[in-house]
Amino acid sequence: MNTGIPIEYFLVTATLMFFAGVYGFVTRKNLITMLMSVELMLNAVNINFLVFNRYLFPGQLEGHFFSLFVIAVAAAEAAVAIALIINIYRNFQSIDVEKTDEMKF
Amino acid sequence: MTNFSYTVLIPLIPLFVFLFVGLLGHKMKPIVSGLIGTCGLLIAAILSYFTAYQYFFNTEKIDGTYQKILAFNTIWLQFTEKLHVDLGVLIDPISVMMLIVVTTVSLMVHIYSIGYMKGEKGFARFYAFLSLFSFSMLGLVLATNIFQMYIFWELVGVSSFLLIGYYYEKPSAVSASKKAFIVTRFADLGFLIGILILSFNTGTFDFISLTNVNGAAILTGAGASFLGLSVMTWSLIFVFMGGAGKSAMFPLHIWLPDAMEGPTPVSALIHAATMVVAGVYLVARLFPVYAISAPDGLLVVAYVGSFSSLFAAVIACTQYDIKRVLAFSTMSQIGYMMVGLGVSKYGGEAGLGYMASMFHLFTHAMFKALLFLGAGAIIHAVHSNSMKDMGGLRKYLPITHITFLIACLTIAGVPFLSAFFSKDEILTAAFHHNMPIFIVQMFVAGLTAFYMFRLYFRIFWNKDTHYHHTPHEAPITMTFPLIFLAIASIFSGYIPFSQFVSSDGVPFHSELEWTVAIPSILVGLIGIGIAFVLYKKESASSQKIAISLKSFYVAIYNKFYFDEIYIFVTKKIIFNYISRPVAWFDRHIVDGFMNSIAWVTNAVSFRIKGFQSGQVQQYAFVFVSSAILLGIFFIYLYSI
Numbered sequence: 001m002n003t004g005i006p007i008e009y010f011l012v013t014a015t016l017m018f019f020a021g022v023y024g025f026v027t028r029k030n031l032i033t034m035l036m037s038v039e040l041m042l043n044a045v046n047i048n049f050l051v052f053n054r055y056l057f058p059g060q061l062e063g064h065f066f067s068l069f070v071i072a073v074a075a076a077e078a079a080v081a082i083a084l085i086i087n088i089y090r091n092f093q094s095i096d097v098e099k100t101d102e103m104k105f
Numbered sequence: 106m107t108n109f110s111y112t113v114l115i116p117l118i119p120l121f122v123f124l125f126v127g128l129l130g131h132k133m134k135p136i137v138s139g140l141i142g143t144c145g146l147l148i149a150a151i152l153s154y155f156t157a158y159q160y161f162f163n164t165e166k167i168d169g170t171y172q173k174i175l176a177f178n179t180i181w182l183q184f185t186e187k188l189h190v191d192l193g194v195l196i197d198p199i200s201v202m203m204l205i206v207v208t209t210v211s212l213m214v215h216i217y218s219i220g221y222m223k224g225e226k227g228f229a230r231f232y233a234f235l236s237l238f239s240f241s242m243l244g245l246v247l248a249t250n251i252f253q254m255y256i257f258w259e260l261v262g263v264s265s266f267l268l269i270g271y272y273y274e275k276p277s278a279v280s281a282s283k284k285a286f287i288v289t290r291f292a293d294l295g296f297l298i299g300i301l302i303l304s305f306n307t308g309t310f311d312f313i314s315l316t317n318v319n320g321a322a323i324l325t326g327a328g329a330s331f332l333g334l335s336v337m338t339w340s341l342i343f344v345f346m347g348g349a350g351k352s353a354m355f356p357l358h359i360w361l362p363d364a365m366e367g368p369t370p371v372s373a374l375i376h377a378a379t380m381v382v383a384g385v386y387l388v389a390r391l392f393p394v395y396a397i398s399a400p401d402g403l404l405v406v407a408y409v410g411s412f413s414s415l416f417a418a419v420i421a422c423t424q425y426d427i428k429r430v431l432a433f434s435t436m437s438q439i440g441y442m443m444v445g446l447g448v449s450k451y452g453g454e455a456g457l458g459y460m461a462s463m464f465h466l467f468t469h470a471m472f473k474a475l476l477f478l479g480a481g482a483i484i485h486a487v488h489s490n491s492m493k494d495m496g497g498l499r500k501y502l503p504i505t506h507i508t509f510l511i512a513c514l515t516i517a518g519v520p521f522l523s524a525f526f527s528k529d530e531i532l533t534a535a536f537h538h539n540m541p542i543f544i545v546q547m548f549v550a551g552l553t554a555f556y557m558f559r560l561y562f563r564i565f566w567n568k569d570t571h572y573h574h575t576p577h578e579a580p581i582t583m584t585f586p587l588i589f590l591a592i593a594s595i596f597s598g599y600i601p602f603s604q605f606v607s608s609d610g611v612p613f614h615s616e617l618e619w620t621v622a623i624p625s626i627l628v629g630l631i632g633i634g635i636a637f638v639l640y641k642k643e644s645a646s647s648q649k650i651a652i653s654l655k656s657f658y659v660a661i662y663n664k665f666y667f668d669e670i671y672i673f674v675t676k677k678i679i680f681n682y683i684s685r686p687v688a689w690f691d692r693h694i695v696d697g698f699m700n701s702i703a704w705v706t707n708a709v710s711f712r713i714k715g716f717q718s719g720q721v722q723q724y725a726f727v728f729v730s731s732a733i734l735l736g737i738f739f740i741y742l743y744s745i
Contacts, residue, residue, distance in 0.1 A: 026726045034722075097721055104719030 010051040018044035031085045031095040035078065042074045107164050109176035112156050112194050115204065116243035118149045123236035130229025136219070138229035142236050143215040149239070150208035157201045161605055170610040173197040173313050178249055187308070193249035195312060198606045199389055199463055203246035206470045209593070210378040211239045213586035217478050218370045220582035221485060231271060231368070238264035242379050246386065250310035251300050254387070258296070258351070261380045262289050268375060269367040281363035288360040292350020299343030303394075306336055316393040318451070318609070334401055341395055341402035345388060345409075352384030353436045354443065355413040359667055361436055365428040365490075369481030372428060377435050377477050378470035385442040385466055392459055392608055396451035407447020411542045414440025416665075418552040422559065423651075423662040426490045427480050430560050431473070434516070437549060438469050444546060445531040448538040449608060456608030457615060458538070461530030464602040468523035471597055472515040475590035479509040482583055483564060486576035492560065496643075497569040501576040504584045506565050508591040513561045515594045517554035518629040523598030525626075526617070533621045550625050554632025562640035 017040055024037030046067040053063025085095055092099050122145035130138045166172070178193030215235060222231055241260035248254035263286075270282030304310050314320050334342075348354075353361035364376050375381070388395065388406055395403045414437040421433035442462045449458025482505040487495055499506040515522040518529070528550065535543040578584070603615040639647040651658045660666065 022729055026722050026729070100721070101719030104717055 007051060007055045010047060014044045014047040014051070017041075017047070029096050029098055031088065031097055034097060035081050035085070038081075039074060039078070042070055046070055107159050109156065109159070109174055109194070109196050111152065112196060112247070113177045115149050115152050115156070115208070116240050116247060118145050118152075119236040119239040119243065121145070123233050123240060126229055126236060127233035130233055133229060135228035138232045139215075139219045139222075142232035143212070143219065145236060146208065146212045146215050146239060149243070150212045153201075153204040153208040156196070157205055160196055160198075160201050169612070171198050171605075171612075172610070173316075175249060175313065181253075190252045190310065191250055192253050194247045195249040196247075198610065199386065200246050202463060202467060202606060203386060204243065206467055207239065207242050207246060207379050210374055210470055210474045210590075211235070211242075213474065213478070213590055214370045214374040217373075217481070217583050217586040218368075220580045221370055221481055222368060225368075227271070231268075234264055234267045234271070235371075235374070238268065238375060238380070242383075245383060248312070250312055251304065251315070251391075252310045254390070255293075255296065255300060258347070258383065259293065261375075261383065262286060262293070262351070265289075265364070265375050265380055268371040269364050271368055271371065272366070275366070278366040281360075281366040285360040285364045288357055289350045292357050293347050295343045295350070296347020299340045299345075299347065302336060302340035303344065306340065312390060316391065318393055318397065335399065337394070338399040338402045341391065341399045342405055344391065345384075345402065345406055348384030348387040349409060350384070351387075352381050352439045352443070353413075354384065354409050354440065355416050356667070358413060358417070358436055359671055362429050362432045362664070365426070365432050369428065369477060369484060372432070373474045373477030373481065376432065377473040381435060381439060382442065382466050382470070385439060385446065385462060388443070388446050389459065389463060392446065392449075393451055395446075396449070396608070403447050403449075405447075406443050407539060407542060410440040410443025410447055411545050412440075413437070414444065414549050415545055415552075418549045418556065419661055420664050421556040422552060423658065425492050427483065427492050427495075427560060427564065428477070428490055430492075430556060431476055431480060434476075434553065434557065435473055437553060438465070438473065438516070441528065441531050441546065441549075442466050442469070444542055445534055448535045448542060450538070452609045453607075453611065454613060454615075455538075456613075457530060457603075458534030459608040460603050460606050460613075460615065461527060461534050463606045465524070465527035465531055467600075467602070468515070468527045468594070468597050471590055472512045472524060472594040475508060475512040475587060475594055476516070478583070478586055478590065479505050479512060482579040482587065483509075485579055485583070487572070492563040495564045495570060496567040497565070498576060499565040502578050504578060504587060508587040509565070510561065511591045512594055513557045516557050517633055518550055518625055519633075520622075520626055521598070523594055523596070525622075526598040527602075529617060529622045529625055530615065532625055533618045536618075536621050547625060547628055551628040551632040554629040555636050558633045558636030559640050562636055566641050568643040 021037045021039075021041035021044060024040065025034050028034055028037065049063040049067040049070070053060065057063070088100055089095050122142055126133075126138045126141055133141075160171075160174075164172070164174075174196040176194040176196050178191055180189050181192040183189040215232075218231065218235070222228055225231065238261060241257050241264055245254055245257035245261060248257060266282050266286040269285050270278050272278040300310075303315075307315060309315055346357075350357040361376060361381070365372055367376070395406070417433040417436035417440065421430050421437065424430045424433065442465050445458045445462030445465060447458070449456050449462070482502065483495065483498065484490060486498070486502055486505075489495070511522070515524045518525050532543060532546055532550070535546055604612045607613055639650075663669075
């Protein structure tokens with residue numbers, strides 16, 4: 001089933017999204033922003049799943065289901081991460097990632 | 106054939122008594138633990154006598170030969186199909202004889218100790234150790250193979266160590282026990298090497314196949330040679346080294362006089378009657394191997410024995426501690442036994458020395474145990490070991506006096522007491538096979554009579570010493586063993602020993618040879634006479650003789666400075682020139698290598714610990730960039 005849009009368009013978009021997420025995760029100091037970056041990376045991966053499923057194995061549904069699964073896990077992960085961030089805030093009075101460096105040598 | 110499997114109980118009963126008294130002794134009244142120990146030994150003794158009766162009178166001889174019977178055997182430790190260590194019970198004439206010796210003397214010592222050790226701290230511990238010793242010694246004499254003998258050999262060494270150090274609060278007892286243990290342990294190293302060479306050459310540990318005259322073991326012996334002697338001879342000389350250590354033969358004798366620090370009953374049991382003759386027993390056990398495939402080894406046994414007996418007899422003439430006199434006397438008498446074995450040949454009449462040696466072992470166990478127990482009774486009464494504090498005791502200790510006199514007459518070789526027969530048979534054997542040794546042993550016989558009667562007169566006659574409180578005769582538990590052993594000392598000579606024990610198991614007839622007996626009686630009487638003149642009354646003449654000998658006397662009195670020589674060799678030479686470099690090597694090279702590994706690890710981890718910064722983003726960055734690099738690397742690999 002060819003929609004006319006070449007696969008590379010989707011892949012480039014997903015790659016840009018993924019590395020935007022990586023960049024955000026490594027550079028931003030705010031834990032909430034880092035969490036958003038993680039979501040960005042997950043969604044980039046979701047796009048890849050869907051695109052590969054659509055273009056390579058059009059008759060099958062594994063990619064679709066897997067992306068749904070990732071969305072569910074991402075929702076759960078967001079809940080856990082926010083709970084963690086709240087607790088970090090209570091302990092450090094800040095959600096700056098550079099201040100949470102107790103676990104070092 | 107008679108079933109002998111019950112003999113396995115003989116060593117096991119003392120073992121159980123040891124465990125029982127050793128574990129629960131502190132909860133019992135002291136006398137109870139003593140009685141349990143004595144009863145255990147009594148049962149073992151009755152079983153031993155029964156075994157002897159069964160063996161000598163109710164078992165058929167094949168071709169007129171006493172057979173070696175394997176009464177019980179079990180594989181204890183199996184390494185390979187051929188190499189295994191067994192534990193078991195071997196019944197043959199000498200092991201049955203030793204059963205009687207060990208259980209009789211041990212029983213007497215158990216009874217005696219009830220009186221002697223009364224009120225001592227650790228009474229139950231004493232009985233536990235006595236039982237341990239009895240178990241080990243019985244296991245040793247019943248050993249079926251040389252490795253079992255080695256195991257029990259070490260066990261008697263441990264029990265001896267424990268009992269010498271019984272008064273562990275006394276520094277001298279502690280150092281004596283250590284000395285005994287280290288010296289005998291050093292000798293046992295030779296024994297172990299001997300066992301390894303011997304069994305490597307013959308392919309067996311087992312005594313029955315080792316000593317089978319027509320067996321492969323003896324015939325293969327004479328093969329390779331080393332430094333002019335066959336390997337078999339070397340191995341047997343090493344085995345004899347172990348025996349010499351345990352039997353306090355020169356030059357490994359230094360521990361025996363110090364071992365007298367232990368309680369006197371222990372000296373009687375271990376250091377006079379049983380353990381110290383283990384070396385003689387060992388040589389006797391391997392006698393066919395010695396006699397047939399290593400006559401040179403037997404010659405070594407004879408010369409070492411002869412020299413030790415002379416050496417010890419000379420020293421015994423100068424000592425003042427009565428127990429030390431007896432210790433040197435023991436060493437001298439064991440020398441006799443070694444001589445008996447050394448001059449013997451295998452088989453028939455030529456095996457007279459072997460029979461005489463076992464005979465002397467038997468009679469010596471009786472009269473020497475008697476002497477030690479008598480000395481114990483004297484020490485018990487006077488509270489001193491030195492004969493300078495004694496004199497005129499015959500009035501106070503009548504029973505001890507009579508029994509001690511009997512023992513002295515016996516050891517001096519006065520006719521028709523037991524040692525007269527056994528010693529004369531050794532002398533006869535020496536007379537026929539080795540003249541120089543015969544002359545030495547004759548001289549030693551005179552010396553023996555002299556120093557024993559010096560001891561006797563100094564204790565019971567001489568001056569009338571003033572005692573703080575009147576010495577009193579020992580209780581019945583102590584005098585009964587004295588009387589029993591005195592009777593044994595008188596009459597054990599009338600046992601027709603050659604009918605029971607001989608080198609090849611065939612009974613033969615032996616007669617007193619008067620050409621040897623008359624000179625030996627004369628020499629003995631001369632010795633007694635000199636002692637009578639010098640020590641019967643308090644006189645200065647013995648002092649004058651001592652002074653006229655000057656430095657020679659001092660050298661003898663100090664036991665020819667052998668202790669000092671050993672101390673010099675170990676402390677000054679071995680410690681300084683061997684132990685110190687080895688310790689340095691261990692501390693700096695071996696430990697240093699290990700320490701440097703630890704140091705390098707420590708230094709490296711100190712350098713790289715900065716990576717563990719606690720910054721999550723840093724970790725993520727490293728992780729992602731590494732993943733990218735790996736990805737690039739694999740894509741590159743895939744594309745070429």
